[in-house]
Amino acid sequence: MHSKNEGVLLIIGGNEDKAGDCTILKKFVELAGERKARIAILTTATELPEEVGREYQTIFNQLGAEQVDIIHIADRLQASEKQIGHSFAEYTGIFFTGGDQLRLTSILGGSTVNQEIVAGFKRGAVIAGTSAGASVMSQIMIVGGDSSETPKKSSISLAQGMGLLECVVIDQHFAQRGRINRLLAIVAQNPNVLGIGIDEDTALLVKGNKCSVIGSQTVTIVDGRAILHSNISESSRFEALAITNVKLHILPYGFGFDLCTRIPYEKDR
Amino acid sequence: MHSKNEGVLLIIGGNEDKAGDCTILKKFVELAGERKARIAILTTATELPEEVGREYQTIFNQLGAEQVDIIHIADRLQASEKQIGHSFAEYTGIFFTGGDQLRLTSILGGSTVNQEIVAGFKRGAVIAGTSAGASVMSQIMIVGGDSSETPKKSSISLAQGMGLLECVVIDQHFAQRGRINRLLAIVAQNPNVLGIGIDEDTALLVKGNKCSVIGSQTVTIVDGRAILHSNISESSRFEALAITNVKLHILPYGFGFDLCTRIPYEKDR
Numbered sequence: 001m002h003s004k005n006e007g008v009l010l011i012i013g014g015n016e017d018k019a020g021d022c023t024i025l026k027k028f029v030e031l032a033g034e035r036k037a038r039i040a041i042l043t044t045a046t047e048l049p050e051e052v053g054r055e056y057q058t059i060f061n062q063l064g065a066e067q068v069d070i071i072h073i074a075d076r077l078q079a080s081e082k083q084i085g086h087s088f089a090e091y092t093g094i095f096f097t098g099g100d101q102l103r104l105t106s107i108l109g110g111s112t113v114n115q116e117i118v119a120g121f122k123r124g125a126v127i128a129g130t131s132a133g134a135s136v137m138s139q140i141m142i143v144g145g146d147s148s149e150t151p152k153k154s155s156i157s158l159a160q161g162m163g164l165l166e167c168v169v170i171d172q173h174f175a176q177r178g179r180i181n182r183l184l185a186i187v188a189q190n191p192n193v194l195g196i197g198i199d200e201d202t203a204l205l206v207k208g209n210k211c212s213v214i215g216s217q218t219v220t221i222v223d224g225r226a227i228l229h230s231n232i233s234e235s236s237r238f239e240a241l242a243i244t245n246v247k248l249h250i251l252p253y254g255f256g257f258d259l260c261t262r263i264p265y266e267k268d269r
Numbered sequence: 270m271h272s273k274n275e276g277v278l279l280i281i282g283g284n285e286d287k288a289g290d291c292t293i294l295k296k297f298v299e300l301a302g303e304r305k306a307r308i309a310i311l312t313t314a315t316e317l318p319e320e321v322g323r324e325y326q327t328i329f330n331q332l333g334a335e336q337v338d339i340i341h342i343a344d345r346l347q348a349s350e351k352q353i354g355h356s357f358a359e360y361t362g363i364f365f366t367g368g369d370q371l372r373l374t375s376i377l378g379g380s381t382v383n384q385e386i387v388a389g390f391k392r393g394a395v396i397a398g399t400s401a402g403a404s405v406m407s408q409i410m411i412v413g414g415d416s417s418e419t420p421k422k423s424s425i426s427l428a429q430g431m432g433l434l435e436c437v438v439i440d441q442h443f444a445q446r447g448r449i450n451r452l453l454a455i456v457a458q459n460p461n462v463l464g465i466g467i468d469e470d471t472a473l474l475v476k477g478n479k480c481s482v483i484g485s486q487t488v489t490i491v492d493g494r495a496i497l498h499s500n501i502s503e504s505s506r507f508e509a510l511a512i513t514n515v516k517l518h519i520l521p522y523g524f525g526f527d528l529c530t531r532i533p534y535e536k537d538r
Binding site: 150151175177178180181184199202216217218228229231239240241242243244245246247248249250251252253254255264266 | 419420444446447449450453468471485486487497498500508509510511512513514515516517518519520521522523524533535
């Protein structure tokens with residue numbers, strides 16, 4: 001079991017469609033209970049919380065959810081207060097906007113709000129996040145790093161994420177920002193970690209060990225378990241890495257992936 | 270046997286060091302015979318033939334080669350003339366500058382010059398090319414294609430290359446321009462083709478089936494032979510591709526690769 005419990009994660013690679021079919025956001029509302037959904041939008045990651053929060057609120061309302069709260073938590077004091085004007089217990093869907101993943105973890109990490117989110121997930125709520133909000137889902141989180149470079153140690157910058165998903169590392173805006181090399185370098189550090197790169201307007205839906213891809217682009221899976229050579233321990237920070245025998249899967253809509261067996265499969269569309 | 274004969278190919282990912290150690294260009298001069306080298310610089314790919322040609326001429330002279338000719342062939346008439354003022358038979362090293370690979374093939378393809386280059390290669394000359402000059406080496410050649418995108422058919426644009434290397438496709442400026450997805454799409458079309466992505470200031474030295482990496486960055490090998498799923502035949506031009514079970518190797522200086530067995534190995538440095 002990679003995800004710790006019965007909740008569902010909807011991990012979005014950023015820049016999801018908000019004007020057309022809204023495939024991904026519609027799926028979020030559906031999973032949260034449609035008309036009966038009780039949705040919280042967490043705007044902590046962004047520096048435009050009012051604007052971004054209201055945009056998602058409008059969309060979720062249009063997609064049929066009646067109760068959609070925007071929750072602005074801008075500092076640790078707010079995150080740690082017992083009363084933030086909302087009880088998280090009631091939410092069936094929690095949505096993290098994009099922005100800066102380090103804002104999310106540095107403000108929410110270890111707080112009451114963080115605990116309530118994890119508790120909500122354990123109760124079966126759907127937790128969705130886009131862009132920075134996607135990165136925080138895993139135990140280890142990519143903070144930054146040069147993407148258009150040969151893999152090397154200097155392209156790795158990690159922090160602890162929210163830990164809703166174990167043994168994976170998530171990258172977003174993946175193909176669009178050419179981020180495979182930083183993901184390869186992270187996987188080479190410990191091939192037990194599965195690399196998941198999610199393209200824009202694409203999401204990975206995770207329930208237990210089963211994942212499925214939705215949206216218009218693809219999810220790249222970097223499986224390093226079979227790596228034979230890796231010089232990452234002895235290489236210097238700026239030296240080019242050697243990594244051999246990485247297994248790669250490119251999965252569009254209609255494909256699933258088992259986090260436990262690490263095997264992709266085609267689903268009934 | 271992938272390469273057809275006894276010549277050596279030095280396939281450079283572009284932007285090779287010209288001011289410092291000149292590792293790659295020095296290797297070219299060494300392979301061509303050092304002081305006894307007879308080098309031809311073919312400037313057909315570039316639109317700045319005088320400038321680019323003279324820059325390489327100066328460097329090759331500084332690196333110890335005495336006879337370095339710049340050969341400007343700007344159209345098919347020149348390429349097909351029996352006499353272009355030079356007999357290719359004497360050259361021990363032929364260097365293709367960067368520029369546009371379609372200029373190279375559309376001007377040289379099927380010409381006398383082309384035949385003389387292949388003949389030179391068969392006699393044992395070293396054929397080097399950087400950037401566009403690298404792309405033309407293989408039988409199928411990448412002409413263009415969007416690189417910062419999810420793999421899809423529309424990201425593939427191919428033409429026939431000079432064919433000095435069979436069953437591979439070469440991409441250059443690889444990590445720097447985030448080109449893995451277009452290479453994956455090409456390999457998915459026919460997994461018998463081995464994808465070789467060469468970073469800037471990096472080169473693959475090929476002799477028979479044996480390759481070695483030199484330079485400061487890495488060579489990415491995309492081996493699709495084990496691909497299980499691929500929807501490339503039924504997908505539409507702009508649909509995201511599914512490709513599973515691709516094997517990937519990232520090889521820096523000190524690593525070798527066997528084109529026949531498709532196995533990477535560490536060399537004595």
